[in-house]
Amino acid sequence: MDEDTALEKVDELLAVLKCTSGESDRGITMIVAAHIDELLRRIIETFLITSKEVKQLFEGPYAPFGSLSGKTKAAYVMGLITKNEFDRIDAVRGVRNVFAHHVDADFQHKDIAKICRKPVVDDGRLCARDAFLHMATNTVLPLLYRDTEVKKWKREELATEWLHLENS
Secondary structure, eight states: OOHHHHHHHHHHHHHHHHHHTTOOHHHHHHHHHHHHHHHHHHHHHHHSOSOTHHHHHHSSTTOTTSSHHHHHHHHHHTTSSOHHHHHHHHHHHHHHHHHHHOTTOOTTSHHHHHHHTSTTTOOSSSOHHHHHHHHHHHHHHHHHHHHHHHGGGOOOOOOHHHHHHHHO
C-alpha cells in the first residue's frame, strides 16, 4: 500500500473517531454500523468486475446488497471477510437494530446485553458497552484496509471468446 493510501485510511479512521466523540451509546452504535456498511460496500465493489450493474446491487428497494446483512453475507460467501468478522459484524448489526427499534435501549437492555455476552463480543472482562466498543473497533480496523488487499483478487469480465471455447 502506498503512503497516500495509508494516510487516507488513517484520516478516515480519525474522522469516524471524531464523529463518535461525545455521542450517546445509540449514536456510537449507529455510526459504527454505518461505517462497517460502507467498508463492506467498498470491499465488495473492489472485488467485483467494473460494470454499471454493480451499483444496482447496492442501491434501490430490491438491491440484494442494500442492507448491512446482505453485504455481510455476500462478503463472507465471496471469501472477503472471515467467519469471525462475519459474526462480529452480525453482533454490531444486532445491537444497532435493538437501538433502532427500542427508544429506551441502552447497553443494559436485555437484548443488547445478550448479544454483548456472546464470546465473539465479550471475553468476560468488560462491561457490555466497553466489550461492544472494543469488539467494534477490532472489527473496523482490518476492514478499513481490506479493499487494498482485495484489489489483488479483482474479478475480470469474462471474454466472449472464452465462452465460445468452453462450449465447443
